[in-house]
Amino acid sequence: MQLPQRVFVGALVVPMLLASVGTAFRPSGEIEPGHLVFAVRSSEIVLAGTAGSAHERQEVVDAVRVVTAAHRITDMITPYAGERMPVTAADAASLLGVVLDHGVTDFTGVVHKGRLTASARVADPERAGVLSDALRAAVPDLRVDEDFTSD
Template sequence: MQLPQRVFLGALVVPMLLASVGTVFRPATEIEPGHLVFAVRSSEIVLAGTAGTAAERQEVVDAVRVLTASYRITDMITPNAGERMPVSSGVVSGLLGVVLDQGVTEFTGVVHKGHLTASARVADPERAGALSDALRAAAPDLRVDEDFTSD
């Protein structure tokens, strides 16, 4: 390789490599919170979204596993170095615990940018109110919007 080609490659490739490494090794305070979707469908709990590391993802899955042995857990959380979980594993297990304690078998929750959007099918309006109150108590730092339907 001739000197001009080396200089050109060095001027182009090295900054690109350094920039990509810089995004992977950013301090945690600079990493943006991602999103989390959790759903309860009869006997299955589905988890999806983004986590900063595989360990962070596993922490959430383990926290949900501790809640129940009777539900199949489907994990579709993707580790992404540019994003972290929007809430802690404790908040995730608290929210899902509320849903399971209320006996809700059709529930979807999306956490993104400090906001929980929840939809569920509940037995009656009283249970809808109890679920709404319990979700707000389980995650007081999140703004909660819900769309509950009763049978």
């Protein structure tokens, strides 16, 4: 599967499937962590996923804005009372900060059920290893699975 197809599947299709499956099997009244997708595309950052409230959604967007003023932020996070963010706003900003600090301009990350699934295009395998280590250090509680492609 080519990187653009993996990005599409990882950023849009998988979270929608996870959300639909999760709502079918969740006991009523229980608030579970949802999912968060963030994608860096050159000068744009796309945020998607589910938040427990509009306030929680805004906290994530504001935290990301603090990390970068140079990127346009597209917010597609949906407030949904049955789910909450899988990471704090500070953790989301920390993960994004690592990506931007390493100069990655083509990145997709999905945080769900204690796992960050990341794909990126990086300059070389050495930088891929450094990025992988930095993502793991940014939020140590997350398991990181990556699929990095080098030019």
